[in-house]
Amino acid sequence: MKANIIKDQDFQIDNIDQVPMFCEDFKGDLPILPQGVQDLAEDIEAADAVIIACPEYNHSVPSALKSVTEWLSYTIHPLKDKPVMIVGASTQPTGSSRAQVHLRAILNSPGIHALVWQGNEFLIGNATQAFDDAGNIKDPAKVLFLQECFDEFINFVNRLNGKPVKKDIDE
Amino acid sequence: MKLVGIVGTNAKHSYNRMALQFMKEHFKKLADIEVLEIKDLPAFNVDYFPPINKKFSDEEKRNVWLFKQRVQNSDGVIWACPEYNHAIPAVMKSAIEWLSFQSTILDNKPSMIIGCSWGAQASSRAQEQIKQILAAPSVNALSFPGHEVLIGNCESKFQGGTLVDEAEIANLETNFTEFLKFVDTYDNRNDFEEMKVTKQPYITDAYVNFPTGKLSLEQLQAAFNVLPFQFEIVDAEDKLRWFSDNDQSHLKPSSKALDKPINTIHPIDTASKMEKAIREFKANRKDMVQAPYIKDGKKIINSVFALRSASGNYLGAIRMTGDVDFIFDMFKMKSTKDQKK
Numbered sequence: 001m002k003a004n005i006i007k008d009q010d011f012q013i014d015n016i017d018q019v020p021m022f023c024e025d026f027k028g029d030l031p032i033l034p035q036g037v038q039d040l041a042e043d044i045e046a047a048d049a050v051i052i053a054c055p056e057y058n059h060s061v062p063s064a065l066k067s068v069t070e071w072l073s074y075t076i077h078p079l080k081d082k083p084v085m086i087v088g089a090s091t092q093p094t095g096s097s098r099a100q101v102h103l104r105a106i107l108n109s110p111g112i113h114a115l116v117w118q119g120n121e122f123l124i125g126n127a128t129q130a131f132d133d134a135g136n137i138k139d140p141a142k143v144l145f146l147q148e149c150f151d152e153f154i155n156f157v158n159r160l161n162g163k164p165v166k167k168d169i170d171e
Numbered sequence: 172m173k174l175v176g177i178v179g180t181n182a183k184h185s186y187n188r189m190a191l192q193f194m195k196e197h198f199k200k201l202a203d204i205e206v207l208e209i210k211d212l213p214a215f216n217v218d219y220f221p222p223i224n225k226k227f228s229d230e231e232k233r234n235v236w237l238f239k240q241r242v243q244n245s246d247g248v249i250w251a252c253p254e255y256n257h258a259i260p261a262v263m264k265s266a267i268e269w270l271s272f273q274s275t276i277l278d279n280k281p282s283m284i285i286g287c288s289w290g291a292q293a294s295s296r297a298q299e300q301i302k303q304i305l306a307a308p309s310v311n312a313l314s315f316p317g318h319e320v321l322i323g324n325c326e327s328k329f330q331g332g333t334l335v336d337e338a339e340i341a342n343l344e345t346n347f348t349e350f351l352k353f354v355d356t357y358d359n360r361n362d363f364e365e366m367k368v369t370k371q372p373y374i375t376d377a378y379v380n381f382p383t384g385k386l387s388l389e390q391l392q393a394a395f396n397v398l399p400f401q402f403e404i405v406d407a408e409d410k411l412r413w414f415s416d417n418d419q420s421h422l423k424p425s426s427k428a429l430d431k432p433i434n435t436i437h438p439i440d441t442a443s444k445m446e447k448a449i450r451e452f453k454a455n456r457k458d459m460v461q462a463p464y465i466k467d468g469k470k471i472i473n474s475v476f477a478l479r480s481a482s483g484n485y486l487g488a489i490r491m492t493g494d495v496d497f498i499f500d501m502f503k504m505k506s507t508k509d510q511k512k
Contacts, residue, residue, distance in 0.1 A: 022261050023262070058267060060307075063215050063261045063263075069256055070261055073255075102303075106257060
């Protein structure tokens with residue numbers, strides 16, 4: 001997306017490997033948030049919108065990602081009212097669809113209260129064959145669809161901010 | 172029966188943990204419930220596995236191994252699910268990932284789900300989610316259907332660290348006893364029912380060593396499927412232990428006859444002949460009894476042989492029965508000549 005799709009916006013990719021497993025006892029054991037959580041929360045606060053790339057483990061959201069959502073719903077809430085787009089890839093043909101259903105429910109829950117973009121879902125199935133050596137999506141139709149989804153998402157963000165929207169995206 | 176109760180959180184204060192501890196104590200006469208913590212497991216990360224092989228500390232390795240062993244050796248699992256953001260906690264999902272990634276520990280594992288929560292929803296959304304996770308092919312657990320244990324508004328239902336609410340206790344009793352029956356059904360099913368349906372021996376890659384060679388269980392089963400005789404083996408207590416499974420045999424007993432005494436499975440005259448033979452075997456007066464007969468014009472052999480160990484102990488008896496007209500017909504053929512010339 002960074003290389004091919006997102007042209008007019010400032011975009012950075014954050015990893016979650018520095019975020020430890022969520023534990024509600026941190027308030028007693030660690031009076032300040034772990035550094036990995038703080039860094040991620042700052043980036044989310046500063047952003048106008050968030051894109052989450054969600055793998056599927058056991059028909060659901062990986063525990064590492066669920067842990068991040070728990071940190072971001074406990075004492076701090078940087079995702080509240082934040083526009084969020086979900087994308088996902090999987091080696092299965094279903095392309096992470098079931099994980100995305102669960103992630104949507106989690107992001108919609110009261111403790112997080114994100115504004116999740118609805119409608120089209122972007123799913124890459126059979127992921128081992130879907131990318132080339134440079135890491136780009138091989139299928140041009142898929143790339144086109146991703147562009148449409150992203151443009152719709154930007155419209156969504158703009159609508160929420162009272163800004164003008166682009167018409168006729170899927171023509 | 173050995174069960175494990177998995178505490179679905181790493182928090183110090185947990186009603187779900189209290190609920191499992193209550194179950195352990197309250198049901199101690201019905202089952203041995205071990206309450207398992209997941210807080211000492213490292214966060215699941217695919218990088219621990221090849222090709223990246225991220226390193227564990229020794230303590231982490233041991234914690235993962237112990238957890239997996241305990242779940243594997245149990246007859247069933249009780250999952251105690253808190254609800255965080257309408258889903259199960261990440262630490263609980265991580266434990267499931269440990270049990271299911273490149274592992275079949277949860278495969279066909281009977282699973283009961285309970286959950287406590289402060290609110291009226293009583294962990295219902297988390298329970299729906301975990302059912303979907305347990306149903307995923309990578310996990311393939313046996314979720315106990317229908318019965319639900321949802322302890323909502325839980326603060327008032329626990330006192331002194333234990334469950335005190337009468338209605339919840341009654342509900343738990345009903346559900347847990349049903350779960351025990353569920354575990355029991357699947358315990359027995361694993362042993363035999365599956366084999367009946369798929370016509371496979373239980374262990375397909377085991378061999379039996381004989382003084383005169385080695386046979387796989389599949390070869391043994393295949394051999395008995397084609398030999399033109401029906402075999403039955405009774406043990407030293409005169410119960411039918413096994414019979415051969417030849418589709419052509421019209422003398423095959425019903426599988427419902429297994430583990431039953433001879434006198435309940437054969438018609439009276441066959442049974443009493445066999446019992447008489449066995450009395451002779453046990454008294455060491457005979458090793459073999461032949462009782463052929465003719466039925467509907469067919470010649471049928473009916474022989475019982477004593478089975479004895481190398482030291483002479485009576486192990487049981489094997490009965491061989493079958494239509495032998497085909498043998499007579501074989502020797503009537505012109506191509507069958509006397510080999511002596």
